Amino acid sequence: MEQLYEFFNRKLKSTPTAFLRYKYGKIKWDGRAFGIVGPRGVGKSTMILQHIKLRLDTSDTLYVSADHLYFSEHSLVELADYFVKMGGRHLFIDEIHKYEGWSREVKQMYDSYDELQIVVSGSSILDIYKGMADLSRRFPIYEMQGLSFREYLRLFHGIEAPPFSLDEILDHKALLPEVKHPLPLFKDYLRRGYYPFGRDEEFGMELLQVINQTLEVDIPAHLQANVSLAKKLKSLLMVVAKSVPFKPVMQRLAEATGISRNDIPNHLFYMERAGIITQLRDSTGGIRGLGKTEKLYLDNTNLIYALAPEHGDIGNIRETFFMNQTRVMNDVTSSAISDFEINGKVFEIGGRKKGQKQIGNAGEGYIVKDDIESGYANVIPLWAFGMNY
Numbered sequence: 540m541e542q543l544y545e546f547f548n549r550k551l552k553s554t555p556t557a558f559l560r561y562k563y564g565k566i567k568w569d570g571r572a573f574g575i576v577g578p579r580g581v582g583k584s585t586m587i588l589q590h591i592k593l594r595l596d597t598s599d600t601l602y603v604s605a606d607h608l609y610f611s612e613h614s615l616v617e618l619a620d621y622f623v624k625m626g627g628r629h630l631f632i633d634e635i636h637k638y639e640g641w642s643r644e645v646k647q648m649y650d651s652y653d654e655l656q657i658v659v660s661g662s663s664i665l666d667i668y669k670g671m672a673d674l675s676r677r678f679p680i681y682e683m684q685g686l687s688f689r690e691y692l693r694l695f696h697g698i699e700a701p702p703f704s705l706d707e708i709l710d711h712k713a714l715l716p717e718v719k720h721p722l723p724l725f726k727d728y729l730r731r732g733y734y735p736f737g738r739d740e741e742f743g744m745e746l747l748q749v750i751n752q753t754l755e756v757d758i759p760a761h762l763q764a765n766v767s768l769a770k771k772l773k774s775l776l777m778v779v780a781k782s783v784p785f786k787p788v789m790q791r792l793a794e795a796t797g798i799s800r801n802d803i804p805n806h807l808f809y810m811e812r813a814g815i816i817t818q819l820r821d822s823t824g825g826i827r828g829l830g831k832t833e834k835l836y837l838d839n840t841n842l843i844y845a846l847a848p849e850h851g852d853i854g855n856i857r858e859t860f861f862m863n864q865t866r867v868m869n870d871v872t873s874s875a876i877s878d879f880e881i882n883g884k885v886f887e888i889g890g891r892k893k894g895q896k897q898i899g900n901a902g903e904g905y906i907v908k909d910d911i912e913s914g915y916a917n918v919i920p921l922w923a924f925g926m927n928y
Contacts, residue, residue, distance in 0.1 A: 550602065776846070780843070830872065843855065858888050
């Protein structure tokens with residue numbers, strides 16, 4: 540136990556609190572039990588430690604990582620029992636998916652210790668959702684994404700700006716009065732701004748490690764598969780990275796990767812839930828449903844520069860950014876006449892010379908232009924959509 544407390548205090552001491560992620564204010568932190576999930580590297584652990592540092596008393600709070608050596612000889616239930624007997628009230632368990640059989644023990648803890656708040660977090664989204672299914676509605680789950688352009692400005696450059704709703708962005712209210720020229724900052728964001736560790740000198744190497752860990756460890760562990768699956772996932776990822784955005788033809792993907800055609804949709808789904816790719820679907824699945832996939836993208840623009848910089852088509856980068864930033868607060872689907880549709884509004888993405896022809900028959904259409912600082916009428920600068928959360 541002493542090792543766990545030393546680990547906790549060391550992590551807490553090094554946790555900054557000046558900048559809080561968009562998700563912080565949306566979580567009901569006083570809930571009896573809940574989970575926080577998101578792709579590797581987006582800042583879940585930091586946000587939890589910030590909450591502890593800002594709001595809780597360390598005398599009755601403990602943060603642990605489920606892959607700590609302590610758990611090679613002790614169970615989660617043992618920890619909870621001892622912690623409660625010592626007056627503990629708030630138990631945060633990070634990397635929960637790395638503890639085998641965690642959902643069964645967390646359920647036992649929930650049922651046995653009414654006075655104990657239990658918060659779990661991890662990057663294996665699929666594994667956590669699967670485990671949470673056993674816990675019924677008692678454990679709400681909060682999903683967290685990487686930095687928006689707005690958050691990047693605050694964390695990387697100390698530039699303050701509030702979030703703007705989609706309607707406010709379309710009404711040209713998303714402004715940056717502190718910034719004369721947003722485009723240089725925007726270009727930098729596209730390369731390294733989605734992940735909080737983008738300021739590190741070894742960012743490129745660290746991002747590749749995140750990708751490898753996701754494909755080699757997280758997904759195979761969830762599926763209880765062998766190392767051959769990781770090779771197939773990497774092969775599929777590179778095909779996607781060099782081809783996006785494109786409408787997936789399962790047979791062609793199967794031929795290019797050697798993966799069974801019937802397995803391709805499942806592999807794409809696992810990679811999407813792990814924060815590696817994004818699938819743009821039509822609206823047939825309903826709100827947040829699983830409609831037919833119309834296009835495949837890498838999850839964010841940083842991944843494009845990391846995986847296939849020589850294939851970093853500017854059109855692909857623009858569409859990836861729009862999809863990535865708008866999906867957090869909106870239901871984004873494909874459009875029959877343009878690139879995207881959100882709540883009946885259609886959006887065509889392009890450069891400064893993009894015309895209105897594509898959306899001529901749209902009831903409410905917008906031209907989203909890169910390389911412009913400000914918009915007018917139905918023309919909106921691309922960077923402004925990075926202010927949505």
